[in-house]
Amino acid sequence: AQSVSQHNHHVILSEAASLELGCNYSYGGTVNLFWYVQYPGQHLQLLLKYFSGDPLVKGIKGFEAEFIKSKFSFNLRKPSVQWSDTAEYFCAVRNSGSARQLTFGSGTQLTVLP
């Protein structure tokens, strides 16, 4: 079965620090990749997505992610975080053989200190 790993469970940064959250998946075929964000008390919102083409994807609020097929990775980055980025971040993967189901990682809680 497909799995998605987010190795960083809780990340604490100061404002203006750079961010990189890891996401690795297990499926070897064609994949669609997503990052969602969940602000405290809110529902999941899409940050960015990758279907094909340029492996460097830019999303909302200054986030970007890079798909590295050889490493089965889709890491999320932001050059300078803000206090308002405090949230939980979820990586999700859909593979071509999974009846279009999304598999989510366990999430990374990001805390940005002012």
Added chain:
Amino acid sequence: DADVTQTPRNRITKTGKRIMLECSQTKGHDRMYWYRQDPGLGLRLIYYSFDVKDINKGEISDGYSVSRQAQAKFSLSLESAIPNQTALYFCATGTGSRETQYFGPGTRLLVL
């Protein structure tokens, strides 16, 4: 996303009670999903429906049932609630070959 609504937003119930969580969408999407979120486990798929006549079990369907009353409505039922069903439940919708799923605000359920 305001186009996907869930009722109730919060619910406290007792073990053994039957409850229903409802999801409605105005996005016109054909696919609808129910997930539960538990701390440290991310979101896990309970059931999904690709159209009104198509219902499929997800990763953790035991103890749950669903009904797709119309394209816009997808309900999740707990026939006899138990404490380990205490969780945050999300409905999502999507469509197309390049589907992105859009989530509702969630229902926080506590089973005593």
